[in-house]
Amino acid sequence: xxxxxxSEAIIEEFHNILFGPKRDQLYNxxxxxxxxxxxxLQTFDWNLDVTLTTASLSRCIEPLLFxxxxxxxxxxxxxxxxxxxFNELRYNTALLLKEMEEVDGKQALxxxxx
Numbered sequence: 578x579x580x581x582x583x584s585e586a587i588i589e590e591f592h593n594i595l596f597g598p599k600r601d602q603l604y605n606x607x608x609x610x611x612x613x614x615x616x617x618l619q620t621f622d623w624n625l626d627v628t629l630t631t632a633s634l635s636r637c638i639e640p641l642l643f644x645x646x647x648x649x650x651x652x653x654x655x656x657x658x659x660x661x662x663f664n665e666l667r668y669n670t671a672l673l674l675k676e677m678e679e680v681d682g683k684q685a686l687x688x689x690x691x
Contacts, residue, residue, distance in 0.1 A: 579630060602676070606642070616648035616650040617648065618647075618648060618649075618650045618651065619644070619647045619648055619649050620644045620645075620647040621645075621646055621647075622644075622645045623642060623643060623644050623645070624642070624645075625641075625642055625643075625644060625655075626640065626641045626642075626673065627640045628640075636689060637662070639659050639660065640657055640659070640660045641657045641658065641660070642657065642658045642659075642660065642663050643656075643657050644656055644658070651691045
């Protein structure tokens with residue numbers, strides 16, 4: 578077996594890193610370095626496009642919402658959504674938030690009971 582002999586200064590430094598005030602510094606540096614870098618939303622623009630008439634009436638004329646996002650890594654993301662689908666998204670998002678609130682309330686009650 579090997580015997581490691583560390584000086585008191587090194588032992589004290591290890592103790593400060595593992596259990597003392599330097600632990601938070603080490604944790605923050607490791608967390609910052611290992612975290613995936615996601616881009617942030619820099620700008621958000623939207624526009625409502627309403628077509629009053631077209632040369633071909635074979636398709637249904639429906640208003641479209643255009644969304645454009647610019648991220649901090651200079652990417653432009655653009656998409657269009659029919660008003661009907663956008664309203665479905667709004668409804669489903671509100672429903673999901675309501676259900677999450679109900680579940681959260683039930684969890685709080687369970688914690689109070691124990």
